[in-house]
Amino acid sequence: MRTVTWQASGPAVQLIDQRALPAELKTLALTTVEDVAEAIRDMAVRGAPAIGAAAAFGLALAGQTSTAASSEGLWEELQSSAGRLRLSRPTAANLGWALDRVLQAGRQRLPEGPAAVRAAVLAEAQRIADEDVQVNRAIGRYGAELLHDGATVIHHCNTGALATVDYGTALGVIRTAHEQGKRIHVLVDETRPRLQGTRLTAWELQQLGIPFEIITDGAAGHFLRRGDVAAVLVGADRVAGNGDVANKIGTYMLALAALDCQVPFYCAVPISTIDTRLASGAAIPIEERDASEVLELELSGLPIAPPGARARNPAFDVTPARLVTAWITERGVLRPPFAKSLATALEGSPPWASS
Numbered sequence: 001m002r003t004v005t006w007q008a009s010g011p012a013v014q015l016i017d018q019r020a021l022p023a024e025l026k027t028l029a030l031t032t033v034e035d036v037a038e039a040i041r042d043m044a045v046r047g048a049p050a051i052g053a054a055a056a057f058g059l060a061l062a063g064q065t066s067t068a069a070s071s072e073g074l075w076e077e078l079q080s081s082a083g084r085l086r087l088s089r090p091t092a093a094n095l096g097w098a099l100d101r102v103l104q105a106g107r108q109r110l111p112e113g114p115a116a117v118r119a120a121v122l123a124e125a126q127r128i129a130d131e132d133v134q135v136n137r138a139i140g141r142y143g144a145e146l147l148h149d150g151a152t153v154i155h156h157c158n159t160g161a162l163a164t165v166d167y168g169t170a171l172g173v174i175r176t177a178h179e180q181g182k183r184i185h186v187l188v189d190e191t192r193p194r195l196q197g198t199r200l201t202a203w204e205l206q207q208l209g210i211p212f213e214i215i216t217d218g219a220a221g222h223f224l225r226r227g228d229v230a231a232v233l234v235g236a237d238r239v240a241g242n243g244d245v246a247n248k249i250g251t252y253m254l255a256l257a258a259l260d261c262q263v264p265f266y267c268a269v270p271i272s273t274i275d276t277r278l279a280s281g282a283a284i285p286i287e288e289r290d291a292s293e294v295l296e297l298e299l300s301g302l303p304i305a306p307p308g309a310r311a312r313n314p315a316f317d318v319t320p321a322r323l324v325t326a327w328i329t330e331r332g333v334l335r336p337p338f339a340k341s342l343a344t345a346l347e348g349s350p351p352w353a354s355s
C-alpha cells in the first residue's frame with residue numbers, strides 16, 4: 001500500500017493518516033487543495049518525498065476540479081494552488097521541487113488547451129510518485145553494500161515507506177540489507193517531540209520483521225561510545241550545494257557523537273532533496289512548529305510541563321557537510337567533496353532509464 005496515491009473516482013488524493021499510527025491504519029481521501037495543504041501542515045503526511053508527492057497530486061487535484069474553460073484561466077488557478085501548497089511546510093526541498101515539475105509539465109501544454117494541461121499535470125504527478133519508488137529501491141541497493149551482516153545501526157526519525165511514496169530512503173537501506181539476508185539490528189531514536197521513531201519507524205520495522213529496539217534520543221551517544229554501533233543512518237529534508245544537511249531535529253548532535261566515536265554517518269538522500277541553489281545550510285529555511293508539541297504529550301493534548309512554561313520547537317537542524325561520511329543517492333554513494341561527486345554522479349542517466 002502506497003503512502004500517497006491518486007484516486008481517480010473522487011477525484012481525490014488518498015493518504016495514509018500518519019497521525020493515527022501505530023494505533024490505527026487509516027486513510028484520508030482529500031478532495032480540495034486546501035485539505036491537501038492542511039494534511040501536509042498538520043503532518044498527516046510527512047517526510048520530504050511523501051510531502052512532494054502529496055503536493056504534486058494536490059496540484060493535479062486543482063487541475064481536475066477546475067472549471068476553467070481556457071488554458072489561461074486554468075494556468076492562473078494552478079499557480080495560485082501551487083502557491084498555497086508551497087507554504088504548507090518550509091524545509092522539505094521536495095515540496096517546491098515537485099510543484100515546479102508539475103507546473104512545468106502543465107505550462108508546456110498550454111497551447112493545446114485546458115484538457116491537455118489537466119492531463120499533463122496529472123501524468124507528471126503520477127510520474128513523480130512512481131519515480132520515487134524506483135529512486136528508493138536504488139538508494140536501498142547502493143546503501144545496503146555499506147552494511148555488514150550483524151550490523152547494529154542507529155536510525156533517526158522516520159524515513160521509511162511512510163515518509164516516501166513507498167519503500168523508504170535510510171530505512172530502505174536497512175530494508176534492502178535485511179532482504180539480502182543480512183542480520184541488521186536497528187536502534188530506533190524515538191525522535192522527540194512528534195515521536196516519528198517510536199510511532200512510525202518501529203511500526204514499519206515490526207511489519208517487516210526487522211529486529212529493533214527503541215531508544216531515547218539522548219541515549220544514542222551512549223550506544224555509540226560503547227562501540228555497539230556500525231553506522232548511523234538518517235534521511236534529509238533539504239541538502240545545500242556544499243553538502244550541509246537539514247534533517248529532523250537531533251540529527252546534528254547525532255552526527256557529532258558519531259564523529260567522536262568514529263562511526264560512519266550516512267545520509268540517504270534522493271537527488272530531488274538536494275537544493276544546489278543554496279550555497280550552504282545557513283540558507284535552508286528551518287520550520288519552527290507550535291510549542292504545544294513540546295509542552296504536551298504527543299498528539300494526546302495531555303500537559304507534561306507546568307502551566308505557563310514556554311518552549312522552542314525547531315523541527316529540523318543543519319548538520320555541516322564535514323560531519324557526513326557519505327550521501328547514499330539513487331546515483332550511488334557520494335563522498336566529499338560533495339559538489340564534485342554530485343556533478344560526476346549526475347553526468348550519467350539514472351540506473352533505471354535503460355530498462
Ligand code: MRU
Nearest residue numbers: 046047048159163169235236248
Ligand atoms: O517532520 P517530518 O516528520 O516530516 O521530518 C521528516 C524527516 O526529517 C526525514 O528524515 C526526512 O524528511 C527524510 S524522509 C525520507
